[in-house]
Amino acid sequence: xxxxxxxxxxxxxxxxxxxxxxVQEVVEQFGVSRxxxxxxxxxxxxQGEILRTRGGAILPSLSKKSFSHQxxxxxxxxGKRRIAQAxxxxxxxxxxxxLDASTTVQLTVESLQTKDxxxxxxxxxxxxxVSRKEGVLVKMLGGDVxxxxxxxHGTRTVENLANYxxxxxxxxxxxxxxxxxxxxxxxxxxVIREMMKRADQVIILADHSKFGKSMLYRVASLxxxxxxxxxxxxxxxxxxxLDKSEVDVLVAAENGKxx
Numbered sequence: 001x002x003x004x005x006x007x008x009x010x011x012x013x014x015x016x017x018x019x020x021x022x023v024q025e026v027v028e029q030f031g032v033s034r035x036x037x038x039x040x041x042x043x044x045x046x047q048g049e050i051l052r053t054r055g056g057a058i059l060p061s062l063s064k065k066s067f068s069h070q071x072x073x074x075x076x077x078x079g080k081r082r083i084a085q086a087x088x089x090x091x092x093x094x095x096x097x098x099l100d101a102s103t104t105v106q107l108t109v110e111s112l113q114t115k116d117x118x119x120x121x122x123x124x125x126x127x128x129x130v131s132r133k134e135g136v137l138v139k140m141l142g143g144d145v146x147x148x149x150x151x152x153h154g155t156r157t158v159e160n161l162a163n164y165x166x167x168x169x170x171x172x173x174x175x176x177x178x179x180x181x182x183x184x185x186x187x188x189x190x191v192i193r194e195m196m197k198r199a200d201q202v203i204i205l206a207d208h209s210k211f212g213k214s215m216l217y218r219v220a221s222l223x224x225x226x227x228x229x230x231x232x233x234x235x236x237x238x239x240x241x242l243d244k245s246e247v248d249v250l251v252a253a254e255n256g257k258x259x
Contacts, residue, residue, distance in 0.1 A: 002030060007040055012049060015059045022056035079207040079231035084108040086252035087170065087205055087229045091117075095167045098195050099126055101151035102172020104205040109170075112136075120164055122157055122191060125150040139164075153187045161194045169199035173206035173228075175213030178241035180222050182215040189219040201226045208232035222247055 002010070007030050014021055014029065026037035041057045044050045050057040084107035091097070091108075094116040099105050101123035109119065109126060115135025121127055122141040131138045143157030171192055175182040181204065183189040196202050202225050211234045222245035229250045234242065242249055 004040065004043070007032070008044055008047075008049075011040060011044065011057075015050065015057070020053075020056060020058045025056070080104045080107055082231050082252040083205050083207060083229050084111050086250060087203065088112050090203065090227075090229070090250075091168065096120075096165075098164065098166040098169040098199055099123060100169075100171045100192060100195060101126065101149055102170075102205065104172040104207070105170045108205065109133075118166075120166065122152045123150060124152070149188075153191050157191050158194045161191070161198055164198050166199050168201045168203060169195050170203050170205060171195065173204050173210045175215045176204070176206050176210050176228070176238070177212060177214050178222070178238060179218060181219045181225065182213070183217045183219050184215045186217050189217045192219050196220055196224055204228045206230050208234070211235065211238045221245070 007026075010030065011021060011026060014025075023034055023037045023041065026032065026040060027034055030037075032040075041050065041052055044057065045052050049059075051060055080103065083104055087104075087108040088111040091112055091114050093114045095114070096118045097109070097120070099109060099119060099121040101121070106123065106126045106129060109130050112133070115133075117136045118139065119126075119130055119136055120139045120141065121130075122143065124140075124145070127138050127140045130136055141152055141157050141160045143152030143160065144154040145152055171181075173181060174184060174188075181192070183192065196219075204225050204227070206228055208231055211230075222241060225245070225247050227248045227250060228242065229252060231252050233239065233251050234249065239249070
């Protein structure tokens with residue numbers, strides 16, 4: 001007989017695989033009474049792990065966790081570095097670039113072997129890092145400083161963007177669904193949306209974990225994206241949606257030969 005904590009862990013593992021569980025399935029899977037199964041589901045809901053539905057439970061579909069810039073730079077960067085190196089190869093001498101405050105974008109411009117760039121960004125960390133590069137002119141957007149994300153945002157940032165036009169925009173995706181590019185934060189979304197209007201080519205950098213990740217705010221539809229650079233090909237449903245919207249996908253391979 002399992003203790004409740006063991007059952008709760010097992011229920012969450014089941015949900016990770018099947019996305020939904022009924023009270024009856026808890027009864028059958030773990031050999032408990034319906035009252036015990038219901039108590040387990042109530043406990044998981046109180047912990048914020050699941051959403052109770054009629055007759056069972058599901059995992060929350062919205063991703064709400066966001067990491068600070070420092071935390072993102074301390075995560076496993078293997079996939080991000082591959083994406084960054086592949087994205088850097090897309091940049092040509094003399095390109096004018098618009099950059100968001102993504103850590104993957106920061107890694108990309110730190111990898112650049114090209115020069116004669118004008119770089120416009122709202123990222124404090126990227127501006128500080130890239131300003132030391134030879135052959136690069138950095139323009140920092142104005143706005144309200146977000147210390148957690150090491151960037152500026154707000155009305156002044158959006159207004160400032162209206163004065164620029166660039167060759168390429170590099171954006172790190174918070175999430176990508178069949179409905180488009182998504183963000184957990186409206187202020188962040190407003191800035192990215194305005195950035196997309198200011199570039200001839202919109203390039204999204206997204207590791208495989210971002211595909212299918214639903215969030216509060218939709219920034220843009222897929223047909224507003226030109227190219228996605230990732231470390232692993234998306235699943236069938238996402239791939240079909242990207243193909244329908246004529247979005248090119250570049251998979252950064254481990255051997256450096258992009259697919």
